[in-house]
Amino acid sequence: MEKAKFSSVRYIFISSHLYGLFLTIVTILSILLTIHALFSPEWLTVRSIFLFMALYTIIAAIISLYTGFKSSSTMKQRLDAMSVLIAQYANGNYETKIHFMENDELSRIANELNELGTKLQNQVKSLQRMADEKSDLAKSAHKAAVIEERQRIARDLHDAVSQQLFALTMMAEAATKQFDKKPALAKKQIEDVSIAALQAQTEMRALLLHLRPVHLSGDTLKEGVEKLVVELEMKSPINFKLTIADELSLNDTIEEHVFRIIQESLSNILRHANATEVDLTITKRAKELFLHIRDNGQGFDVTKDSTRKTSYGLKTMRERSEELGGTFVVRSNQDEGTYIDIRIPC
Structure with missing residues (x-):
């Protein structure tokens, strides 16, 4: 901190003035001593030389500090x-x-820099215009997208829920066989069945999020998010804290992208975070939309590769944000929850 302070522009100006003062003092002192050594005038004594130099140094140093400070302001x-x-x-x-x-x-x-800002602003407008065009194309290809989404969910059901249900069946059969002979072991196996059933239920709820309509179906972003949160509160033990500005004037493309980002984020939280609390805030200041999502779950190391599905979800959210010319930032640590901050020009 101190090093940065003394390398600022103001101190560079002051140091340059003091350096010029030092060179001036050395030059004047050399001239006076040379005159004294060669001519030895009565009025120029060693005492008068050093008295003059001391007074000059003090006055010039004060002036140098003042002028250096003022000229650098x-x-x-x-x-x-x-x-x-x-x-x-x-x-x-x-x-x-x-x-x-x-x-x-x-x-x-x-x-x-002003010209650079104008060019960046034009690029953002171009990105949003492209997003609008992409939205129109997406609506025209809705049937193909639905088929692809169904295939993906079918794969997830087979890879996750179907295997978990098969494991539940095997554990339940094993517990039944041990119920009379080894009741303690049977009790432990039934507890494992309960845990596995809860995991399968959580996985199923997360997958059901993706079966919701891609579009808000006439609802505003606030109405759609509130309905989504109410539904999740009824079906999961997570406590949601929702803060959304009363009046959000957004175009359809931005609302749909933001809604899908929230869906993807909540799906990740349900499937991977083991969280009990989620804060979701949507605000608009000036001409920017701010989206903040926080959970108190188990978190992960963002510097390393997370699980495949989590990485896919984060990649999807980042791509949707960047399509709108926005920025996407995720912060997380083990056992410290996850924070997602998104800023979108609008």
Whole structure:
């Protein structure tokens, strides 16, 4: 922190003034001592030389500090403004602009940054226009998508729920055979049956999320999400905390993408997180939509490959966010839950 502070523009200006002061002092002192050594004038004594240099050093140091501080203020303000502008671009706010009255290099860089923001904003509009066109094409190919989704869910049912039900059958038969001879063992096997049944039930609920309509069927995003959460609260032990702005003015494409992102996220939570609490927040500030999803589940290491299905779900959510020109950030650690933050220009 201290190292960064003393490498700032302001301290660079001050240090340059002090360095110039040092060179001036050395030069003047060398001239006065040379005159004293060669000519030895009565008015120029060693004592007067060092008294003059001491007074000059003190006064010049104060002036150097003051002028260095003042002259760097304008430069620092302009650099800070450019830094804030770049941060705004990184957050997806491409409408921000800065203007400097001076006609110098920094003004030229500021103008180039403004042009970059305009180009990025146009690219976002192009992405959203492409998303609208893609949505129209998706509706025209709805039948093919439904068939593909059914095939995928059939595979998941076979790979997960069907195998779990088969294991339940085998464990139940084994417990029945041991019920009279070894009741303690039979009790343990029945407990395993209960755990496996709960896992199969959770897996089935997650798969049922994907059987919901792809479109909101005339509902607003808020209405669709509220219905989805009410349904899940009735069928799962998870406690949901839902915060959605009352008035969200969004086009159909953004609403459908965001709704599918929420569906995919909740499906991942049901299948993999073992969470008991989920916070879901949707807000809109200025011209950006913010989506925050948090659970208190078991989490995972985002730096390593997670399970195949979890990775697929996160990849799908990221692709949907980027199709709208948005940003997707996921944060998670083992036993610390998972946080998903999405920002979409709108």
